[in-house]
Amino acid sequence: MSIRGTEIKIEGLSQRYPTRKVPTFNRVDLVSPPGEALAIIGRSGCGKSTLLHILAGITRGTEGRVLLNGTEVNGPSPRWVMMFQAPHLYPWMTVTENVGVGLTFARWGKKEIAERVAEAIRLVELQDFAQANVQDLSGGQQQRVALARSLVMEPELLLLDEPFSALDAFTRAALQKDVRAISKRLGFNIVLVTHDIDEAVIMADRAVIMAGSPGDIVHEMDVDLPDPRDRTDPEVQRLRARLMATFQEAANYKKPEVSLAAGAGR
């Protein structure tokens, strides 16, 4: 499996809904280099999930644009694939069929599909369940199938919308480590939306904090830690405490009036 990362450029991105007075977020700028794992942290309602949906091409921003290696995101593409909070697998398909479904949409040949699917299933360590019905798997195993279904497309960017929030603590910790390890081995970018500080510290190279109404990126912090990362490591705990303090500080953030006026006037 050969995957390259991508440079993500978010330029002046805004999102407003006609029914709301205040935009969800206003003129957001962000750059992420190829291969980076970026965590977007923020409280509910700050617009982080909306930002992720725009990155995935599922929703369109009202202003600004998103560029991936210079290509503007105008809709969904196998090059940028999203993993949701729940795995949303197709229950009438086996694990193998679920993992290969995106390749069948792209009209790949049967032999190539079989090879790539087998490799993706091996990556998420579900070889013994390849022919199982997905309804017979545990929540963690189902989320691994969803991960394999995303990886098989060889995306440049994997978008994760709180993907492990429904799992138990042990499974969540294992998957967080595995996803990071796979992304580093294969070289694709990750953009992770979460409100879990631990998750950001374990999975990301950099964390940005969104806050305010309209939402904005108010802080960012490099998560410069060696792999594999362990929650009990004092260095991990120190960084976690720093990130938590920054997050709490951001909770009191108010966007400057001038920025709001400039956004509203455009």
Add this chain to the structure above:
Amino acid sequence: MSGNTAAASGMVSAGVTGNCLSRALKATAHNSVHFFVGLIALGAIWWAAIYYVTLDPEMVGFRDFSPASTFAAFPEIWEDGTIQAALATSGSRLGWGLGLAILIGVPIGIVFGRVRWFQNLFNVPFQFMRMISPLSWEPIAVVVFTGWEEAIIFLIAIASIWPVVFSTAAGLSKVDPNWFKVARNLGAKPYHMVTRIIIPAIMFDVLTGIRLALGVAWIVIIPAEFLGVTSGFGYAIEDARESLEYAHLMAFVVSIGAVGYVLDTICVLLIKRYSWHRG
């Protein structure tokens, strides 16, 4: 050590397989007992009813309706080919009518279940049409169509289309919208949504609708064949009644029940085969 473990796991596996087989055989035996006891009970009620009625000397003619006379008539109507001909003709009409209902009903059901404005617009007309007795269309069908054959097929189609439409639509309403979101995210085109997501997702409901439709169609076809045509089970019953061959009439009635039961069982097997629902 590992050899012992393998042997032990093999024994455990053989034991589990043996238990499963034993449970399956027990379940089959249990079901078979219910099947035959139910049939025997039905036969007993039938026999007792005819016996009781024929105690009255004026009602002796009803003996031809008895189980013994009915089963004695089977070889006769089988040898002269009446059953085979009726089965072929009624089966063909049923196939055409039900086929049309499925061909038209499933796409309408998909649109009805998926497109809100279509559902709002056609809910009342469809419910109105559904409540019209299929046989009340017969005089209209005879006028509209050039032959009775087409009229009967129309009656079967109009009777069986509604269960297909409403079951398909009900299936659509249960489809998880996230399945579409995931599919779009993985590059699915609109026809992939239909062939890879919608149809497999609603197959259980479509087949359940077809099963209901089959029941309705099989009920409608008999009275529809009473008039105008000279073939099929409906005609065979009417002909036997006019010829006063009551044993033959009952043999046809039993055949209709048996054929209906077999068709329903095929539907149940198909539903089991294509259902992905658990529990």
